[in-house]
Amino acid sequence: MQTLKRVPKAAFIAGYGALLIALVVMIAALTSYRQSAEANAPAAPVRAWNPAPADAANVTASIRPGVIADARVAATSTGVAVQGTLSDAAFTDPDATGHLSRLLEQNCVDTLTLRTTDNMRFELLGFCFSTVPPQTLDELLHFGADHGADSVTVTNNLEKSGGRLATLTWLDADGEDLRPAWEEFGLRPYLDRATFEAFGPEELTIMEARPSRPHTFKHEPTGAAFREKWGL
Structure with missing residues (x-):
């Protein structure tokens, strides 16, 4: 061993x-x-995506003064913002909404805010080289103006699966008086949803229109009724 x-x-x-x-x-x-x-x-990139094309000069050169007066154009981090006055001639010019539609389609105009001479706001939001057909814009514009709407807004949320939403708002109106016109107008082509809102002294009336579904209505208190409901 x-x-x-x-x-x-x-x-x-x-x-x-x-x-x-x-x-x-x-x-x-x-x-x-x-x-x-x-x-x-290598250093991490400050921005992991390409910035939105924001050629303000090209947008300015593309605007027809006979449709959009007093245009103010500015580049932003998400494209180009345009503000101006929608001329009265735009309501009779058959190509006015065609011009607006092409302006969105040919540029990254993600904010287009126009005022009519009657002070109705007409907004197109979230459109970058995308658009809504002229006929749909024309119908929304004329319906809002003919029925005294305070604002008509079309929002493009296709990237977030929200589709294209039209929102028509009346800040001092009786929703029941407007209801027949809302129901008749309904949802226009190439829109995924439309919301009609009327703020009255005591009640907010909302109608939603969606494809292949009955219109839905909702009522919420405003003014004194709102304060009473929430104890304010």
């Missing part, structure tokens, strides 16, 4: 020390490599 021999104390200390030194050197080398790799890594 072979007897195990004890390692001399001096040899053990020397071997153990060498092992510790090798371990320290290896850790230092790994740390240095990691710091060097992090220092040489």
Whole structure:
């Protein structure tokens, strides 16, 4: 039977020390490599997507003054914003809404805010090289103006699966008086939803129109009735 021999104390200390030194050197080398790799890594991009095309000069040159008067154009982080006055001639010019439709389709105009001479706001939001057909815009514009709406807004939410939404708002009107006209007008082609809102002294009336569904109505208190409901 072979007897195990004890390692001399001096040899053990020397071997153990060498092992510790090798371990320290290896850790230092790994740390240095990691710091060097992090220092040489390319910087993260400030924006991971391309900015929206915002050629304000091209939009300005494209605007027909006979349709949009006093146009103010500015580049934004999401495209181009346009404000102006929708001329009275636009209501009789058969190509006026065609001009608006093409302006959206040919440019990244994500905010188009116009006022009629009767102070109705007509807004087209979220359109960047996309549009709504002229006929739909014409019908919304004339319906809002003929029935005294305060604002007509079309919002494009196709990228967020919300579709195209038209919102027509009356800030001082009786929803029951407007209801027959709302129901007859309903949902225009190329829209996914339409919301009609009338704020009265005591009640907000809302009608929603969706494809292949009956119109739905909702009533909410306003004014004193709202304050009473919520204890204000």
